[in-house]
Amino acid sequence: MIDKVMAARRSVRRFTPEAPPRALLERLLEAAVTAPSASNKQPWRFVVVTSPSRIAALAAEVREAVELIARHVEPRSESAFRAYGTYFTRFEAAPVVIVALYRSLTVLSDLVDAALPEPARARIAAMEERSGLIGVSMALQNLLLMAHELGLGASGMTGPLVAADRLRTLLEVPPSWEIAALVPVGYPAETPPAPPRKPAARVTEWLS
Numbered sequence: 001m002i003d004k005v006m007a008a009r010r011s012v013r014r015f016t017p018e019a020p021p022r023a024l025l026e027r028l029l030e031a032a033v034t035a036p037s038a039s040n041k042q043p044w045r046f047v048v049v050t051s052p053s054r055i056a057a058l059a060a061e062v063r064e065a066v067e068l069i070a071r072h073v074e075p076r077s078e079s080a081f082r083a084y085g086t087y088f089t090r091f092e093a094a095p096v097v098i099v100a101l102y103r104s105l106t107v108l109s110d111l112v113d114a115a116l117p118e119p120a121r122a123r124i125a126a127m128e129e130r131s132g133l134i135g136v137s138m139a140l141q142n143l144l145l146m147a148h149e150l151g152l153g154a155s156g157m158t159g160p161l162v163a164a165d166r167l168r169t170l171l172e173v174p175p176s177w178e179i180a181a182l183v184p185v186g187y188p189a190e191t192p193p194a195p196p197r198k199p200a201a202r203v204t205e206w207l208s
């Protein structure tokens with residue numbers, strides 16, 4: 001049942017060196033693209049990185065960005081930040097990294113005329129940007145669930161985006177696209193415990 005898969009999926013950050021076959025990776029991507037999206041625009045693209053040297057180059061950029069930030073964190077928080085920052089490069093342990101891209105919708109912003117006041121224009125832009133990001137996020141959850149179902153380990157990672165500009169260049173991301181997350185994928189070399197969740201009742205407010 002889907003609820004069992006959802007409950008058992010974990011963010012996996014340690015992998016065996018063996019790369020999953022391309023056919024298995026394609027099944028993840030096929031699951032991803034069944035996701036819903038605003039106006040069915042499917043505002044996603046995926047870049048599958050399999051070269052160890054390119055993965056290492058991505059991680060080196062993230063490490064450099066983390067180092068820069070660390071020099072600007074208050075001294076009393078620096079070691080905590082450095083520990084946190086190690087999670088931003090965890091993708092480098094994987095034989096494959098899937099990079100999920102998204103782009104803002106432009107359906108409504110293309111429709112409105114130049115006389116629309118700026119606040120309304122900004123709200124449309126924010127709504128369309130969010131629609132793109134939420135679309136790819138839904139695709140990513142499908143991908144993560146399918147990875148778990150197929151015996152693969154994976155994790156969504158946005159920490160690497162502290163180096164987003166440099167990653168864009170290395171990944172040759174086209175101008176209108178943004179990186180949503182990096183997803184390391186491989187055969188799991190760990191079985192992480194389930195981090196606790198806040199009960200649904202505690203994060204829900206019922207309004208009548």
Ligand SMILES: Cc1cc2nc3c(=O)[nH]c(=O)nc-3n(C[C@H](O)[C@H](O)[C@H](O)COP(=O)(O)O)c2cc1C
Pocket residue numbers: 009010011012013087088090155156157158159160192194195
């Ligand atoms: C949007 C998002 C960003 C995340 N970024 C990172 C990251 O940069 N590095 C990392 O190691 N894990 C990252 N994670 C994984 C979370 O730490 C993980 O989902 C959370 O601790 C709950 O664990 P679980 O996925 O095993 O249930 C991210 C997860 C999400 C949804």
